[in-house]
Amino acid sequence: MLEIERKFLVKSDAFKAEAFRENEIKQGYLNSNPERAVRVRIKDDVGFLTIKGKSDESGTTRFEWEKQISREEAEALLKLSEPGMISKIRYEVKAGAHIYEVDQFFEDNEGLILAEIELQSATEDFEKPNWLGEEVTGDHRYYNSQLSKNPFKLWK
Template sequence: MIEIERKFLVISDIFKKEAFKKSRIIQGFLNSHKKRTVRVRLKDDIGFLTVKGKSSKDGLSRFEWEKEITKQEAEALLQLCESGIIDKIRYEVTIKNHIFEVDEFFGDNQGLVIAEVELEHEKDTFEKPNWLGEEVTGNIKYYNSQLSKKPFKSWEQ
């Protein structure tokens, strides 16, 4: 139940040709406190309720619990969420032994593309595809819970 991941900006759309899966995700937050978040997600036609704890100091790991719920339950819970619903397409790309999840954001976060890779251990190594840019692991402004409050379009460019 500990999630270990690294997060990167994406600098080209080559990943789209390499993706083996693509899903639309709509998500909102019932609670977006910095010590814990409670997220409702609709991924295509499947709902999820997720609780995440506070990140470690380096931003690499945190507690995560997730439960599948029905589409109808997710749609109802999305109506109760804080303002700032996240809308994105997630592409899944295999690079050697790792799967990169690449999120292309829409709406108020249009123009932002972020890749995450989940790891077994904090010291795990992985091959970086050439479409990865700057690492933003631990930078709270790139967390979905923060993007729902202060979206990418509001950042000073």
């Protein structure tokens, strides 16, 4: 239940040619508090309820618990969500021994593309594809829970 991940900006759409899977994702937050965010997600036709704890100082590690729920349950919970729905397409891209999840955001976060990689340890080595940009691990602005409240389109 411990999630260790690093997050990066993406500097080109070259990842799309390397993707082996894509999923449409819609998500909202029942609670977007950084101490304990509670997320409801519909990924294609499957629902998920996720609780995430506060990140460590580096932003790489935090508690995560996720449970699959029905699409109907997820749709009902999304109606209770805080304002600021997240809409994105997730591309999965294999690079070396790892898989990057690359999220292309839409609506209020249009223009933002982020890549995340889950690791077994915070010091684990991993391959960095040429489309990978600046690391933003630990920058709270890029957390989905924060993008729901302060969308990318308002940053400029």
